[in-house]
Amino acid sequence: DVKVTQSSRYLVKRTGEKVFLECVQDMDHENMFWYRQDPGLGLRLIYFSYDVKMKEKGDIPEGYSVSREKKERFSLILESASTNQTSMYLCASTQGGQETQYFGPGTRLLVL
Amino acid sequence: GENVEQHPSTLSVQEGDSAVIKCTYSDSASNYFPWYKQELGKGPQLIIDIRSNVGEKKDQRIAVTLNKTAKHFSLHITETQPEDSAVYFCAASNANAGKSTFGDGTTLTVKP
Numbered sequence: 001d002v003k004v005t006q007s008s009r010y011l012v013k014r015t016g017e018k019v020f021l022e023c024v025q026d027m028d029h030e031n032m033f034w035y036r037q038d039p040g041l042g043l044r045l046i047y048f049s050y051d052v053k054m055k056e057k058g059d060i061p062e063g064y065s066v067s068r069e070k071k072e073r074f075s076l077i078l079e080s081a082s083t084n085q086t087s088m089y090l091c092a093s094t095q096g097g098q099e100t101q102y103f104g105p106g107t108r109l110l111v112l
Numbered sequence: 113g114e115n116v117e118q119h120p121s122t123l124s125v126q127e128g129d130s131a132v133i134k135c136t137y138s139d140s141a142s143n144y145f146p147w148y149k150q151e152l153g154k155g156p157q158l159i160i161d162i163r164s165n166v167g168e169k170k171d172q173r174i175a176v177t178l179n180k181t182a183k184h185f186s187l188h189i190t191e192t193q194p195e196d197s198a199v200y201f202c203a204a205s206n207a208n209a210g211k212s213t214f215g216d217g218t219t220l221t222v223k224p
Contacts, residue, residue, distance in 0.1 A: 004155070033211065040121065042216035043156070043201065050210065058211070059113075090155055100146060101203075101212060103155030 003027075004104040006091055012110045019078040021107050023091030029102075030095060032074035034058075034066065037088040037106070049074055081111045114139040116204050118215025126223050131192050133218045135202035136184040142204040145178060145185045146212070150199040159200075160187070192222045 007022035025032065031050055035043040035058075045058030047066040055066050063085060067075045074093075078085055088108050092101040115138040125131050137145075143164035148156035162169045162176045162185065169176050173192075178185040189196055199219050205212040 031210070035214075040216060042118075043214040045211060045213075048211055092155075100158045100161070101148075101156075103148075103157070105153070105155050 004091055004093055004102050006089075006104040006107050008107050009105065010108050010110075012112065013078075013081050014112055015082060017078075017081050017111075019081050019109070019111075021076040021078075021089055021091075021109070023074045023076070023093075023104055024072055025074075025091075025093040025102070026072065027093065027095075027102070028071065029093035030071070031093060032068065033092045033094075033101065034064075034074065034076045035090045035092065036060070037090055043090065046076065081109075083111050085109065086111045114142060114204055114206075114213040116202060116213045116215045118202050118218060120218060121216065122219045122221075124221045124223065125192050127192060127194060129192055131189045131196070131220055131222075133187045133200055133202070133220070134184060135186070135204075135215050136182075137204040137213075138183065139204070139206065140180075140183065141206045144205045144212075145176070146203050146205075147176060147187050148201045148203065150201065150217075152198075156199075156201055189220075192220075194222050194224050196220060197222045 004025045033048040034046040049068045065077045091104040118135045146161035149159045150156040175188045202215040203212040
């Protein structure tokens with residue numbers, strides 16, 4: 001079974017803090033994705049990566065950056081957290097553009 | 113880019129009844145249409161998918177239909193059970209885009 005793990009289930013941070021969300025997958029998948037999930041807005045793509053050290057902007061990249069130094073690990077970085085970044089963050093991985101996306105359990109981030 | 117609309121946003125049925133969730137997409141190049149189920153506190157998980165060369169696919173109580181001409185696809189759940197209660201997402205993708213676009217989700221409640 002593919003396993004995607006996220007470093008934290010719940011996180012509370014203060015406005016202006018730098019926040020790191022970590023995601024690790026164990027199936028040697030090439031592609032990894034970060035989404036945020038808000039009520040009524042579905043899953044919105046923040047960034048994705050096709051390979052190590054590669055990244056592509058998704059639909060809502062503003063205020064975020066990512067890092068992929070190793071194939072199995074994809075990090076989402078909030079350079080200076082703001083209250084409007086309070087959300088559920090979901091990481092996913094997939095082998096190819098059309099294949100099943102495997103999601104982690106999510107990190108619920110609260111920015112005060 | 114691709115745009116996916118999903119309806120209804122909430123759906124309540126009695127146990128044993130059928131449930132239908134509908135999605136439309138805009139990009140005629142999309143050719144892979146998965147459906148994900150998200151239970152409380154978990155990440156979305158694939159429950160069924162369909163590719164553009166197929167009109168219908170069934171897996172026990174779950175079926176998906178695709179109308180490429182009209183650019184819409186639907187999820188059908190028969191003989192619903194309380195454990196079917198969850199948020200359901202449709203998605204559309206194509207190989208060139210390398211990523212999926214998700215609908216806004218449908219919260220299904222099955223009343224015992």
